[in-house]
Amino acid sequence: MIEAVGLTKRFGAKTAVDDLSFQVKPGHVTGFLGPNGSGKSTTMRMIVGLDRPTAGQVTINGLPFRELPNAQRHVGALLDAKAVHGGRRARTHLLSIAQLSGIPEKRVDEVLGVVGLQDVARQRAKGFSLGMGQRLGIATALLGDPQVLLFDEPVNGLDPEGILWVRNLMRRLASEGRTVFVSSHLMSEMALTADHLIVIGRGRLLADMSTQDFITHNSAGFARVRTADTDPAGWDTLGSVLARAGGRVLREPDGALRVTGLELPRISDLAHTAGVRLWELSPHRASLEEAYMRMTQSSVEFTSTEDPRAELWEPEPLTVPKWEDEEPAEALQVPQSGFFAPPPPGSAGQPFLMPGSPGQLAAREAADSPDTSHPDTAHSPATVRTPAQKPEDSR
16 A cells, blocks of 8 residues: 655755645545646655655555665565666666566566567567557566556557556456556546546645546536437427526537536426427537646646636626516526536536637627616626527516
């Protein structure tokens, strides 16, 4: 087991890792996630004794790495696949490490077979592709048959077959009761590989939970509904009915409806009662990538000046008046067009327009150019009204 307590590392005025505490338990593949510059590599280097912590400590099975007897037999790590002398042959590289650690020579040939490099064992490392270098690094980590394994971007440069092989290897190692700690930026792969996630941002712990719990806590599910194309008024009718029932309804660019606040059976019943034919009614569950982006969006250190991420979280709601005789409930929010992102946690479900979408631009133009001929509405926000809506009585 790997255990970090108050782990801190400073490089001059910069704090790379800030009071980080976590456990990596055996029998699981634990994913280590975070934006570039978040401190993942520094943390892994401290685990294997390459960097000394400024404060706190990290232990492996109760001992710091430097105090482990014959550490190669206890811990295997792939931190930099290029950390190989280019003039050495693959087998010679592994053999030298084996001899320093008291590992039998036959183990060298075993791990070469495990990673699929047996046919190029006598080639020099400088002629290896990126993927071949990754395989050699994995062979080095497996050489001592350790119980604790650390991998930093192990699938970098691998083809699809190689990625699948690494995924299965990680799961097999964990099923044998080993501690497997994997850092990667490939969210789709982590979703298939990792049972547990440790997420950091700017050196601090953001999340330490199972993969499924992480997705659930940092995403918003919704129902995707499409009405029959043969019924042009179906969208207006269904949108009105769903809004009256307490749902939030948004229209996507392809004409489908995105509905939150109502379960699928309830949506189906309401559509049937309203006489609206549905061509699609499906649940949307957020991916690990969506949840990760939502969790880390405030911790990104290197951001392009054209990155719309910051603007994504600025609310630009377009509301409409309530219907006559309608009970107080959620008003239907209707975009003119454009894509809406799922609401972030803590926003009471409020959706936001993607920046630059036609709906957002239209809303801004309407807000910037009020109709001054009507004093009551000269400074009111822009509203959008669908044909199915009825204006409130003027009193």
